[in-house]
Amino acid sequence: MRQNPFPSSTLRARALRDDNTMNSLLHPNPNPNLNPSSFCFSAARRTTLSNLTNWIPFRLGERRIGLSTPRKGRHPAVRSAATIDEAGFLEADIRNPAISTSYRPSKIPQPNRVVLEAQTKVCTGPEQTKPLSQEQAVVVLDTILRSARGELKNEEVSKAQLGAFFAAMTIRANAFPEATQWSEGERHAMSILWPRLVQVLPQDVIFIADPEGTIMGPCSSIGPHFVGHGAAEMRLVGALREVLAGGHLGYEEVQGVLRDVLPLNPEDDTSVKVSESLLAAFLIGQRMNREIDRELKAYCLAFDDELGSPPIADVRSLTHYGEPYDGNTRFLRSTLFVAAVRACYDESCLLHGVEWMPPKYILHAINFSEISGYQGFQGGITEGQLLKFMGANTYLSPAQAKTLLEDENIGFAYVSQREACPSLYSLIGLREHIKKRPPLATSEKVQQFVRARGRESIVAGFYHEGYEDPLLMLMRRRKVHSGLVVKGEEGALSMTTKVRSVNASKGLPVNHCSGFRSPSNATNSDVDGISRESFSIEVNAKDYGFEPTDTPRTDRSVLRNIELGLAALGGEKGPAYDRIVLNAGMVDHLLGCSGAGDIMSALDRAREAIDSGKALNRLMNYIQASHKVT
Template sequence: MEALHATGVAASVAWRDSFASGLSGRDCEQKQVWGGGSGSGACGFRFPVLKVESRSRNVADCSGSVGSSGFGHRQVGGRRCSSGNYAVAGRASPSTASDDDEETYVQPRVKMLQDAVGPSKILLDAQARVCTGPTQTRPLDEDQAFKVLNTILQSAKGELPASEKASKAQMGAFFGAMTLRKNCFANKTQWSVGEQKAMSELWPALCECLPAEVLFLADPEGTIMGGSSNVGPKFSGSTPSDALLVSGLRKVMTGSHLEKEELTTLLERILPLQGPNGDVSDALLAAFMICSRMLGETDRELDAYCMTFDEELGSVPVAKVKSLTHYGEPYDGNTRFFRSSLFVAAVRASYGETCLLHGVDWMPPKGGVTEELMLKHLGANTNLIPKEAVRLLEDKGVGFAYISQREARPSLYSLVDLREHIKKRPPIATTEKVQRYIKGTGREAMLASFYHEGYEGPLLELVRRRGVQAGLVIKGEEGALSLTTKERSPDALVKGRPLNYVAGFRPQQTPTGIDKSKGVSSENFTLELDAREYGIAPSYTPRIDRSVVKNAEMGMAALRGEKGPAYDRIVLNAAVADHLLGCEGAESPLIAVERAKEAIDSGRALNAMLNYIDRSKWPFGTPTPSTD
């Protein structure tokens, strides 16, 4: 640890004192980060737990937790102290904050829905069952079906409070899914007897009060409900954007797919959403997104979702670095287990493997802990546009950067509210992980995570199409990139690919090392990674339980050299990336592990993180002391 103090303590103290001095607002109550009472956090200073007024003006102890996904009625959570330093994460969806609330931990934004009500928990629960794939769908029973349809009926009639109403986006997602199931799914996941009965009994009343676009989604050809409504067959949409969606939906809801050019044109026409002033129907777009996912995307469709907005802000900026690794994992974050990529990036950057992270602050359905929330908690600037991030990548004292989708792809970010109301993940949830916001002059690699079996192949193909020289798709904990050191029980049931499954490609190796020549063929591989092959003993999985503070503190403690499960995971994930991507200096797993450990124990990884927190806030164009 002497080396750590020799290189890192001055920066640590300066950062600690600066950060702690800002946390003196009168609303702050000092508590130890992980568990009641006061005390120092793992970085050597106290973090506050804020007492926050909820929407009902009752005082709530938010304890640094992020709220559950999309189930309505969540209380507005963490605020920041009057000094402006963020301390804890918000528990609420951004859309639930009232006008007189203080700024929440999640970035304030304008709600991009035409219909600003709900979402209804009753509908969300139903969507979780029926807005999914042909084998995962769980049909509603009779009581559930009547409850859902009556909620829709009461919402359309204006008989429910705004917070309990089913939004048009929810109605669109629900009826679009029901139609797709009726038309295309197998008997087991088609309509149940209860669903059929509820629809038959309530359809006449629904026809009297539902908007035309929702009636179209419920019976587009007038065949599902026995021809009792002629709205569907005649419906073409009220705007040019809606007309494109209607055309696409007539294909998707009958099991057909769109060509890449057709989908690209549609996406370019409807995005970014403009909220109440826009011309895109919430119901139609929600139905299109969820039905496309339920049907399963083709490679052509994934291409369109992935690359349509590549030059939304102009040409992609280029960083002059010898290597650049892009990290892509679920934008909706982690709710249970330690998320390691932010700290892995600092480790790898400290020995010259430049890393680019991307994501958002808050995203449904999980609404979990994200890199952006942790960086904001630590005091970094999370509003960098890609060309501003280039400076940090080229800075030898930093070597990594984070870019928010909000800044890099505003068109895709405009879908956040819609995604909350459709409950399940749309196709964009897969493709946003395979973004190349910045190019590098040197060797490039890309990591992307997956959870559901069947996506690993298409995801790896998207990585290849990005033009990088090496790539990995990983099934880590919670479907993220974090490979685990936990030993799997021999009795554990494995659903789909096992945890720690990795597939990838890298430049062909030669007897003298990695062949750096251009045009060389790739070496392809798949494996189930065992941490013991990297000299790391099995250990339990650190839990964060939705706490931004816990995750950030675990990671910072590890970067300060504190040994334990978080340290082991950071070392493992850095070493695996280095070795499997074919990086220089990582010819074997054990060599890669020793390099990662040395980066932490020497203090260089911590310095990279502290420098990022500091220099990310410097005005654009400011020269950095360690940029050649």
């Protein structure tokens, strides 16, 4: 067998030094809930600040930023560090991280990079999978072998990685088309290394790799007889046999598995219900088999009643925003600012998500032989990060969010999956280790953590082909008045003013929108599916008077995203301002909201909400009120 081509000790030492330097930059002692009341002002400057109704100071690395809303109708302002120094703003021993990667929970163990890179190639769909070469397969299998022998003390291959990788190999062998089944190189590597692996791998992983004893040859007799340990694991093993064969499950079967095994508590070994290898294999296997409607509905609805019935907000209209939970890594994340705009004219908005979610991830290395020991960048910018950075309380319960939705001076709210659905939130660590997105990445965007007495709508973003119809199906299952899916940049809910490139990728273009809407005067009891109007359009911003501009880049900088959003809400015209206006007015129109029948009128209404200072006022009100709500 060829020698394993890992980096030399010199490269490892250099990588470690680079990691330490990067960690010191990306983890500047963050404060989860920065409270404006904890800051002090000099007595000499109290008069200077006495004309401010709101003053929200927070740190941007070494810079200090203040957000203020003057009295007497004066326009809101974003104040710089120099202005704050003049106002007597004192140093605080608090620093908030300015880069999205620093929000990754430190308690989650790092996955093995070699196997993770292999997972990016094989843990995906029948057309997207890229078989490994013999050299790559040898490196991966040898890494797994050495980890199982205890030779990789700080780079172990996790149980979840083992489950995901071998589930992918099994499904490819059993159900994928010839082009994405095992390559000759993979077969040869497995024939050499499997007899050694079967001696050291746990039985649940051997079952995943060869559940019926038909793939690995005579040395694999464990799979056909494996049943698991305990009732929950036995149910999971039974379902997994069907998944590993390329099959599908029933609605009740999927829900039963999820409710049996969640929430996970990896920190308490005594509470573990099932092997993480089996659960990882189940989640990635369902996605590789392209989950069908009944399976996706099971994921979507499984934990609706986890905390009891959702609170009902006394609002005329409520839009649930389903942004991808893993955030934006390149472009402006604008939904928080759009929500503040729409709230100004009684279109209440509920945002939901997490502070950090895989799998958005970039490795420094470009091939398998250079990966080990190197750290990657993880995670994109999310609404949770933006609000946390600005000092808002991001630990609100759905009941507290309801109160803020009903507040006539706010009208929008953010709820973390951590508070709203603890069972699904417990999967974050495992989701990083399976690498690719599971079915939950689709279903978690279509949630209703707070209900409304008035009309309800759901808006969700997507990018990859095949998810438009499933998202709309889930929205109809939720029985909302209107539903909208948007193909935005990075899959986010952000239509762009950029002109479509002649070299754009095939498939649906960015700014493609489709959905359904009920008459604007329909009540909850009128949502019958018959009176709904369906639509499908490509939004060309130039048709509505917007000048074509490139999308503002943030490149994982939470600070940059906030600066762009606040400047736009402060009235600064430009690409960020245009995108916020476009996404507020166009969503109003497409959802059939009151007063938005004419697109140009809807856009003008959004501009007025910004130019009057009302939208920025509401964002400032939210940051303060989030700490006071009970």
